[in-house]
Amino acid sequence: MGDFITNEFETSSAAAWKQKIQFELNGADFNETLLTKTNEGITIKPFYHSDDFVKLNIPTSKESFKICNKIIITSENETNLNAISAINKGVNSLKFEASKPFNPDVLFKNLLNKNIVFHFQLRFISEEFINKIAKFLKNETVFFNIDIIGNLAKTGNWYTSLNNDFKSIENIIQLNLNSNILSVNVNLYQNAGANTVQQVAYALAHANEYLTRFGEKIANHIQFNFATGSNYFFEIAKIRAFRYLWNLILNEYNCKAEAKIFSEPSLRNKTIFDLDRNLLRINTENLSAAFGGANTISNNTLDTLNKVIHFKKDLGSNNPQEMVNDSYFIESITKQIAEKALLIFKEIEKSGGFLNQLKEGTIQRKITENTKKEQVQFNNSELVLVGANKYKNNNKTIDSKSFKTIERKKHKTLIIPIIPKRLSEKLEQKQLKNEA
């Protein structure tokens, strides 16, 4: 390319460009007008330039991402048919959510030996059942996603008790050394309102409890379940920052393992006001997950997964994670998220670890601080959900069935539970009341 441009234009420095912008601003203050401060304490500049280029060396995943459909098990037969239909549409991974043991012969009929990756989300813990399923699926790639700390954070209680819970998973791990038994359900923190820096820090500290307990041998068998929101570039940077730090921490254990990242759309920003808008949000979230480097992108509906399938086809041999490399802006926020998350992680470790801070209620308090901040911003329409607190469309029907009201049962808990909370919940209730 060489003289193509050099013979006509001169290169310019970041400083020169800033000067030009100040001229354009015609007296308005640069910082006031053009800088954006985020809840993470990160400042977004109006432009990024190679002069202030910074980046971290992010470990990349070589395998292309899987496209996963999450199905709640109703009857084994019906779920099996839904699963087969999803596979026929191009999905190559399935996540089953179950609240009680199921019959694998029926559920997995015609689904085995097809290179499908299976994920589970079990609402109970049973050594016997998990061992049975692991044996049944011994030739398949399976993620059990058992997260006793996540369950404690979510419900406020252990399944049975600290010792029993740890003993149970220890037994399961012992019997299934090569299976992916554990997960770190970071999505809970996102859905409860933690910011990106907090999510990354908590994911690491949460996982480090398992490393401390079981040693580095389990590092390669933990899945990280992230919820991805629609803050496009921050979500990309979040996953990258996490990958970097996970690698950094494992170095301390003299161990190398690639973080396995599973992404689902966030609940935070979904509303009952306009369902098409939710689909648009999910589509964007899926793109962030792909560019960020998620190993699996999972949705509940095939509508949105179709777009992911199309996107993947269009990528050809390009790895979306690598397409981000060296982007001034994303590399810069990735570095800042990593830097801030590492500080929080170190603080948590210094004060005795994640479990300790959960028991003391510190994690809950920190998340609530951010949740409240966001809620105020939402109520002031600084943080916008189109169709909910801005650009309301009164002709659209409200679909109040699309989200179950999140249960907030008052029962005795060991620790304060972390509760997912959608930003528009209160607004919706108010509106529904007015219409009734």
Next chain:
Amino acid sequence: MKRKDFSKLKIEVQNSKDKHFEYEDYIAGAPPFLRGIHTTMYIQTPFKTTNLNNTPISENNFSEIELANFLTESFNTIKNSLQENISIDKAVSKIYFQTIIDKNQFDEIAKFRAARLLWAKMINGFNPKKQESLALKIASVINTSEHALSAILGGCQSLASNETTHLFFEEETGILNTIDPWAGSTYLEKRTEEITNKAWAIFKKENKLN
């Protein structure tokens, strides 16, 4: 296992890019017209959206051909105007690049960037008095909602659509906080270079320029 001590853990920051394309700083730095009319454009003048009318726009699957055609058309319009003693600055003030967005995000953004670069190069040859003349205005048309994302990321000045999906991107995704947010991405810079070179070669050949 004993709890590890992480107090000394540090991140390691790298300050240079693996690959640095020669022209990055021309696009990245001033003259800012290469990245949009003003870096401040979204903050100072919110970008316009219009309802889709029925004006036919020529669709072309190859960005380089689309760009070469646009340059040729503009070149001829400008030459005609100059013959009528209309100044270059006045002649270009009404020209804008109207394009349908229907490809993937990177191809569309690369097309926008290449269009700005080539426009500036062509107009520079006419020695305009105003620097704004070097800045190309881009109007994009979208048929499906997700293409609004590419249009905004590419930095279009206006967007025509029959839906209001762009509101979501403007309000919820944070993508308007910084200009040309994918700049520097090795993949995007390379794609920009490819489209630029090909389009310029076609343009030169069609108009028998050296």
